[in-house]
Amino acid sequence: MQNREVEKFLQKLEESFQKSKFVKLTLSKPRIKQSDLKNIIISPVKLKAGLMMHFVFRYKTRDEAKNYSVEESLLLLPGFMENEFFNADMYLEGENHRLLFNRKNEAKALVQKVDTPAPLSLAHNRIKERVIETYGNIWLRELGVLNDKWQIRHEMKDKYLQINRYIELLEPELLRLESKDELKIADMGSGKGYLTFALYDFLKEKTPLKPLMYGVEFRQDLVDKCNDIAKSAGFDDLHFLKGAIEDTDIPDADVLIALHACDTATDDAIAKGIQSGASLIVCAPCCQKQVRKEMEVPENLSGILKHGILQERQAELLTDGLRAMIMEASGYKTRVFEFISTGHTPKNVMIVGRKTDSDAAGRKELLEKIRNIKQLFGIRQHYLEQLLGL
Numbered sequence: 110m111q112n113r114e115v116e117k118f119l120q121k122l123e124e125s126f127q128k129s130k131f132v133k134l135t136l137s138k139p140r141i142k143q144s145d146l147k148n149i150i151i152s153p154v155k156l157k158a159g160l161m162m163h164f165v166f167r168y169k170t171r172d173e174a175k176n177y178s179v180e181e182s183l184l185l186l187p188g189f190m191e192n193e194f195f196n197a198d199m200y201l202e203g204e205n206h207r208l209l210f211n212r213k214n215e216a217k218a219l220v221q222k223v224d225t226p227a228p229l230s231l232a233h234n235r236i237k238e239r240v241i242e243t244y245g246n247i248w249l250r251e252l253g254v255l256n257d258k259w260q261i262r263h264e265m266k267d268k269y270l271q272i273n274r275y276i277e278l279l280e281p282e283l284l285r286l287e288s289k290d291e292l293k294i295a296d297m298g299s300g301k302g303y304l305t306f307a308l309y310d311f312l313k314e315k316t317p318l319k320p321l322m323y324g325v326e327f328r329q330d331l332v333d334k335c336n337d338i339a340k341s342a343g344f345d346d347l348h349f350l351k352g353a354i355e356d357t358d359i360p361d362a363d364v365l366i367a368l369h370a371c372d373t374a375t376d377d378a379i380a381k382g383i384q385s386g387a388s389l390i391v392c393a394p395c396c397q398k399q400v401r402k403e404m405e406v407p408e409n410l411s412g413i414l415k416h417g418i419l420q421e422r423q424a425e426l427l428t429d430g431l432r433a434m435i436m437e438a439s440g441y442k443t444r445v446f447e448f449i450s451t452g453h454t455p456k457n458v459m460i461v462g463r464k465t466d467s468d469a470a471g472r473k474e475l476l477e478k479i480r481n482i483k484q485l486f487g488i489r490q491h492y493l494e495q496l497l498g499l
């Protein structure tokens with residue numbers, strides 16, 4: 110028969126879960142010292158199927174994550190509490206509940222009043238809930254955008270806004286893609302993965318599309334961290350690969366993304382997308398050094414371009430303008446627009462190319478226009494042309 114204290118504890122858990130006051134439950138102090146399972150951390154998670162309990166089983170050398178409905182959780186928990194662990198700590202809005210067992214399996218219950226705000230207190234938060242939901246969002250918490258109470262950290266507000274803006278911009282583009290069983294996406298230069306996770310989460314939870322996504326990144330530490338977070342979040346079809354963009358092929362990718370990949374890494378990524386016939390290419394370029402180094406100031410613009418900062422801007426304009434034209438000449442209809450206001454990041458231009466059926470209509474004229482612009486600014490070759498052999 111179930112211990113009366115365990116019953117009361119689980120009733121409290123169920124009640125607070127239903128009222129969205131449940132923050133976290135930790136089971137710790139294994140009853141068998143040599144046990145491979147060190148602790149279990151349970152938190153609410155919002156999935157397509159509704160609000161669930163996210164269990165992270167922490168073993169000596171690995172973590173395993175599983176989601177259970179509240180009913181399943183209530184069936185599983187007594188076994189863990191009465192047979193596997195001595196301590197259970199439940200964090201709720203305004204109070205913490207502890208259940209401490211001794212070796213005779215007698216349970217002592219403690220309640221501590223704390224100043225914990227409601228996990229859903231975002232309702233009172235200044236940032237309104239956007240496309241990427243925060244409550245129960247494991248990857249946002251693991252990346253440090255949220256605190257343990259699922260609230261946006263003050264210093265991460267801009268990042269959260271950027272993530273949402275990105276999804277809002279991409280949504281119409283993605284929903285226009287030809288419907289397929291699986292949407293293969295390559296995110297080149299995925300870095301810490303904020304935008305990679307966001308896109309995967311959005312597609313998986315809010316659209317009928319089934320994403321199979323790869324982040325490519327040459328920093329092993331970031332690749333490992335992102336793979337761990339993907340596992341914790343239960344994102345089975347999101348994988349991070351260590352590699353250089355220029356050397357990594359994601360065959361048959363439908364969507365190719367490169368956000369803030371440094372300098373010509375953006376060109377490497379665009380070239381990969383064009384060469385593999387991706388339906389959609391999305392990039393947000395950064396540090397346009399290649400063109401800057403070659404650019405000469407035309408005599409009739411010398412009055413304006415005598416200022417270093419304006420020369421920088423001119424080089425950016427040329428780099429990205431030519432990129433878009435080269436993509437057009439390769440059969441992609443392009444749009445160039447502001448990603449997010451410069452207050453949030455100075456790297457704010459986004460180029461989106463959608464593959465068209467017409468094989469580079471007006472290609473000859475376009476190539477001629479590209480040649481003329483380069484000539485005007487003394488540019489021998491844009492790196493993207495070189496990669497595409499134009």
Ligand SMILES: C[S@@+](CC[C@H](N)C(=O)[O-])C[C@H]1O[C@@H](n2cnc3c(N)ncnc32)[C@H](O)[C@@H]1O
Nearest residue numbers: 298299300326327352353354368369370371374
């Ligand atoms: C500025 S971060 C941007 C990360 C992410 N895309 C975003 O926008 O939040 C650029 C990332 O690209 C990676 N990177 C740059 N050039 C690369 C290359 N040639 N191959 C693989 N990764 C690259 C860097 O290590 C870095 O993590």
